[in-house]
Amino acid sequence: MRELLTPRWTSLENRWNTLSPHSSRGVALTNGICWVVNVSRPADVTFESFLPDFRSYLEELGATCGVSSVGNDFFGMHTYKTQAAMAARLGAKARPGERVHLFSDYALDYIISNATLSFPPENVLHPCLYTLSQYDRENNSEFCKTLRVYMQCQYNVLRASSMLYVHRSTFSVRLKRIESLCGIDLEDERTRLHILLSFYIMDANGISYL
DSSP, X not given: OHHHHHHHHHHHHHHHTSXXXXXXXXXXXXXXXXXXXXXXXXXXXOHHHHHHHHHXXXXXXXXXXXXXXXXXXXXXXXXXXXXXXXXXXXXXXHOTTOSEEEHHHHHHHHHHHHTTSSSOGGGTSOHHHHHHHHHHHHHTOOHHHHHHHHHHTTXXXXXXXXXXXXXXXXXXXXXXXXXXXXXXXXXXXHHHHHHHHHHHHHHHTTOOOO
């Protein structure tokens, strides 16, 4: 594998190593290549300027690449490698046309997927979504949708009410009714986070609240 990739590989390594010798090294593994770059050394090539060449290289190989978060612990190299592999796997599924996938773009997906490792998705959702789903079915209302749009609009009542084509005061009344039905406070940070993550978990697992 190393012999087949040497010409282009060496060229790319040299770009990173222009001002900082030994700042970039590629290691052939049984299931791919692990490329370690020391970004703390001064160089005339940044990661952003390097990406076009690297994407072109991956295009020629028909390959994809995962990029870990920047690390400062030599003994944590295995963690960074795992992050990169995970980013490549999640990215290939979410954006199959993209060649380079950053772990930072998929860290939330990782958190969501791990939230359901020990329990079924339904067991970690915020209880208010069950209450609202049942109420919506029985009363032909849209409280779940109201809450989702409210969160998508970053808790801005004016924007959310405009998206649902209802008056601002009507939307505010709905929110108060939601709080009353579920016994929650939508101003509470932890409550908001749990509900928002619950919506993401539902999306990831194909669970409908309609």
